[in-house]
Amino acid sequence: MRGLTASKTVGLLAILGVLIGLFVFVLMPTFYLISFTLTQWNEVYIDVFANPLIGDTNWQQILGYLGFSLRLAVAAVIIDFLFGIPLAYFLAYRRFPGKSFLEDIIMLSLVIPTSGFGVATLLTWTGLSGIGGLIGRSVVEVTYVVPLMNVPFLYLLVHVALTFPYVVRTLQGKLEDLSPAFGQASRTLGASAFTTFRKIIFPLAIPALFSGGVLAFARSLGETGATMVLGGVMPTAPIAIVRWVSEFKLATASFLGFLLIITATIAILLVDLLLQKRSVFRMPRWKFVSKVGKCVLKVEKKLSGRPKWFKDVASLGTLFIIVILPIIVVLFSVGVYWSADPDTGRVQGGVIYQLFGPSNYFNTLMRATLTSVYVAVISTYIAACIAVPSVYMIKRYRAGGLLRYILRVPLIVPSSALGLSVLLLWGPSGLNLTTPGIWLIILTHIVFSVPVVMEPTIAAYEGAGIPSYEGVARTLGATPYDAVETVSLPMLKRGILAGVILSFTRSLGETGATFVVMGSDVTVPPLVVNMVEALAFPAALFASAYLIALSLVLLILFRFLVRK
């Protein structure tokens, strides 16, 4: 044995390279934010708890924002469950024309640029341009707060629209994987359809429901773009971070970011723990439970006989109202506002005037588009270079499971906290390699793009049974490298492409993190927010429609690739 052969050395170096890339680009910023808060504790403490001027006002504010964000996230997840569970059930068990279209719409919610969607929702529900036009007055005021949950109605609407796909998709996937024999066995043993769902299907799907719920929770906790558009009724924690960063209150912002990351992590850990202890879900065997149980059984039996379309219509209707309607309204309104404000008739309130008039938003928009595309291309490319080899490592090595687990972190870190982490690590106060601007945006987008590219690739890898095919290629005389190049990469191509498109779309639409790190290189989604804040509503309208149209095109492309 004379040490390593050349090819083995190359292999080891490649693995090392990928690991370093993963660590430096993806994981380090988050950990840096955490360690920053801990190592600079004195500074943070003075700013947050013992400010010489304002005392612990910052701490009070942090508590307020965090509490509000948590309430909003929990409320959104609850509603996600209420309407996502029947929807997932419907999608998993029904065959009907237009089903894949419906699935695309759900997908759309995941990739839609959030600030554009915020504009769409605002337009649909307030003022006279949306549903209000039909009844002659605004449906709700921006400031309307849902009683009991104590969160603004529109916030809740947007958060549900942007988070429910996580619940629906994970649950639907699980239900489709579940052998139909379990449900059938239950039916033949005398249980009605509802009872079967409650006692068999639902308990078996709980892990999926919870992991979908955690993702939805984290996304809601971190949602920035759409929430900012809806204005300052009540700032959420991520919005507070954006504001504090722009006021250079880095210590306070990072402490809030730290708390957000910790909250999301605890949520994920709690759910994992809960899922491992399955016995938590056992019903106790008390006497009175069996009495109540009898009534429940009867009710379920009655309900099962009823026409089942009721719940389908309900969940489809909700889907339409919260997702599709705003998109239609925004696209439609661009036409209405095209030449002049339809209410006042003033040309200054029209899209054309705002785009090409003195403020010349068109120019700004084009520049922002260029920046957006530039960022999306570069960050997706680098992310793919890190993600694809990582898939191999995750699947090949024992420690891969751990790696995959850690890579969930960027997916749940609230995006403005993520932006802050990157800013702290690479920016002037950290390694000082670059200042806010396009490179910092790219570094930020890489972080969440890696897991986004990785997930579909892993799915393709698992679906195609790559290891056995590679094994066959090896027995036929291919070297390991040949096997990867000639067998696995072609089979993974679609998965990788799907991931790349997803990450590209996501990068195009990202608002929260970009806000924190962009400096003067504005991308389109933050531009939309800026337009709204500058009260240039028609321009914002146009930019939103434009963004949404762009993501629709990308989604169609994605669908084309995945379905083939």
Place this chain on the structure above:
Amino acid sequence: MPEVTLKNLSKSFAKGRIVAVDKVDLHVKDKEYFSLIGPSGCGKTTTLRMIAGLVEPDEGEIYIGERLVTDLPPEDRDIGYVFQQYALFPNMDVWDNVTYGPTVKAWEEKKRERIGREMLQMVRLYDRLDAVPQELSGGMMQRVALSRALAAGAELLLLDEPLGALDAKIRNELRYEIRKLVKDLKLTAVHVTHDQAEAMAISDRIAVMRKGHILQVGSPYDLYMNPEEIFIANFIGESNFLEGKVSHIKDDTAQVSLRGDLEVESSNIKIAKKGERAVLAVRPEAFELAEKTQKLGNALHGVIERIRFEGTDIRYEIRLVNDDSIVVVRPSLGGEWFEENDKVTVGFDPEKSHLFEYPEKGLRAELELE
């Protein structure tokens, strides 16, 4: 009384492109152990699932006892169903699985406990009641599934390849156990399998299906001794098929001239007319085998091409003088002993052969499984 009657039952899939079950009429008697057999894809499972209410028929009627159940959901049909893959609920232990039926039917607590205990004791798994399904072996899981189906109180038990996922030894033991349970509890059972030996061993009656049709219904003895179609003569047990022409028919004995003008007799005629092409089916175990010089009834001459020793039996592949090839099976301990290339005489009892008219589509197409 759980007898089962199917009237003109049909089901097709993929917008009518796959006809899984085609106008089936069937009557399963009360307390009968009935099997549905046939090659893969012939529609057995679909038929059984229609009885259970898991598949909705396109047309036709299903009666369980006197009751028309065609439009009832499965939970209202009072049946027990056993799946090939057990389908034990993975989120429940053995006890909860077995008492699931009584629970969802909201039976009295005492009755539920008693039935759960009895059923588990019956399959000798009472000591494993708090195991989760994944900890049990395949055979145990199927026994739990069986007791779960029985605990729900149904008098009609439907089994879809219940032994299909088990290995040979356990399969053989469990099949008798299932039959005994069904008989002890005075149930009616409809058992689907593609294993004809299994069906022969445990059934009171068997229906043979092919391409969505039922070809013949009868006791195992009937199907073996009097197959009504060439396909059945081949599917139940095994047969040699010799092509020829009917040269005489007198009373119930026909004179058949095989290829190469070999003349034999058969006295078991299923539709065959004088002067027409016919197929003579003779089971390998129906042949006698002797040295060339010896005289036998219905004698044919040939050479042993190959011998396979299979333990209980010996299989001889023999090429006849007319170049037809046949298989003869003799008991290993039967006394005679031959070598490859020995010249031999084979003979058979005209009673133990079956004469069929030559099938329109040709013999090969008739024997095809799918």
